[in-house]
Amino acid sequence: MADFLQGWPTLKRLLKYSLNYKKTISIAFLILCIASYLEVLAPILVSYFINNILTKHKFNKTIIIIILFMYLTTQILSTILNYLQVILFNNIAIQVIQQLRIEIFSTILKQKLKFFKNQPIGKIVSIVTNDTEVIKLLYDTVLTTIFKNTVLICIILSTIFIVQWKMAIIVATMFPCIIFIIILYQYYSIPIIRKMRIYLANINHTFYEIINGIATIQQFSQEHRFQTYIQKISQLHYQTKIQILKIDSALLRPLISLLFAMVLCGLMILFIFSPINTITIGAIYAFISYLNRLNEPLITIATQQSILQQAIVAGERIFKIIDSKKKQKYGNDTKPIQTGTINIKNVSFQYKKKGPKILHNINLNIVSNSFIAIIGKTGSGKSTLINLLMGHYTPTTGNIYIDNRLLSALNYPVLRNGIYMVQQEPTIFIGTIKENITLGKKISTKKVWDVLKKVQLYYFIQSLPKKINFKLNEKGDNLSIGQKQLLSIARILILKPKILILDEATANIDTTTEKIIQKTLNQINKTTTIIVIAHRLSTIIQSDNIVILKNGKIVETGNHKKLIKNKGIYYNMCHIK
Incomplete structure (x- = not known):
């Protein structure tokens, strides 16, 4: 649990870089909300069509055309707005990463010589390139996914409460379970991801050494020794990657899918014990449609945990350099050297x-x-x-x-x-x-x-x-x-x-x-x-x-x-x- 709590200050610090883009984030978030709302309107329109036209056999062509037009319009607008919010969030992500890379590189340039003697060059390069790329994923993938799907979940839940509050209560019971699954995932994944980033940095450093010393390696017939070492650290990286995949498979999609299956069973039980005609066919269709739409956002949010944890670990490595002691301290005497004594x-x-x-x-x-x-x-x-x-x-x-x-x-x-x-x-x-x-x-x-x-x-x-x-x-x-x-x-x-x-x-x-x-x-x-x-x-x-x-x-x-x-x-x- 200590690892889990330790990561939040780093995440908070990473998110502070976005404060320079408040206006763009507000616009992107507003567009995202509108797009999500339009996306959720579709099942309501279909539910209205089932309850008022299909089941009552009242085939009014004008109303059908209006419903069809509204359905297509909402979907087209939703697609366009989703495209715009993706562009805006990605633009913010690129600018944040540019700022972060400039900051870390500026810090590296000002370090004492002792810093470079104690830090392998390959590891420094890995932090500047690979770790900042992971932070980029945090902004253009994880945050946008969490924003979008959170908004979508809130709109879907509020809509389900309007359509049928009893069914909404059944859906709400699974949220504490999902939160528990996410916390459990973070607890087990953070230490493994930390090891994985270290192994990746070691691989980069070893490749850097091999390329720079290839003439010496070939001269002394050391190809096999270095190949064996690369295989060893690559195997360690592979093993940690497999461990993360196993945790993903055990705690994310299969488990959340099982929860949704249980919710669907709860719906059937509710339908059996409800008085006749209290739950319409349209309401059932809307509920099942929303349940499917709710399933994917929740699974998507849960699956972003892996990248989120990698971003936290990458942020820790980046801030360790940024917060390290800067260059040798100098005085304030500005008079140029005159004699060279x-x-x-x-x-x-x-x-x-x-x-x-x-x-x-x-x-x-x-x-x-x-x-x-x-x-x-x-x-x-x-x-x-x-x-x-x-x-x-x-x-x-x-x-x-x-x-x-x-x-x-x-x-x-x-x-x-x-x-x-x-x-x-x-x-x-x-x-x-x-x-x-x-x-x-x-x-x-x-x-x-x-x-x-x-x-x-x-x-x-x-x-x-x-x-x-x-x-x-x-x-x-x-x-x-x-x-x-x-x-x-x-x-x-x-x-x-x-x-x-x-x-x-x-x-x-x-x-x-x-x-x-x-x-x-x-x-x-x-x-x-x-x-x-x-x-x-x-x-x-x-x-x-x-x-x-x-x-x-x-x-x-x-x-x-x-x-x-x-x-x-x-x-x-x-x-x-």
């Missing part, structure tokens, strides 16, 4: 409160427009230090100063416009070369060509069809690794950053491309502070200062000549064969 004072950091320390009491002064290299073995804390400088994380203890101002005091635009990073694996988006360089910013074509000359991509791009309007594939697969890295550097150089960080940017490129990058760095070093993480000596040998990290601590600093002369850790790293 960096001072790191007594900085220590750990990802979790009770986790191990990654950095230990780091102290480092980086002069404006200097060239600094940070090296160390894997796990020494290089990338963590860079993430702190980028503002992705906040030091556990100590402070970082940019231009003698606390990094935590700088606002988001100041940091993002003043500090840029080139990563080991450059990110290339589907789009033109120009779009990948400008990234939506208003930058002239001339400036784009100028920066392409700096990174020596000018002649290569001139040779392409459509030149800078040449469209790149997903991940830039129609470029070489070196060209992608140079393109990622071009998009940063065009913005003229005050601080530039290169995180293993030369690790996967050839010697020629590395020399181009070195030449480019030498040109911009006059106005930009450059911090490089690299293993290649050729990349860092000309740097002003080399910082060596070991187990999260600075163990050596100095330029190349000084460190070689000291014959310490750096010396040993340079002479490893």
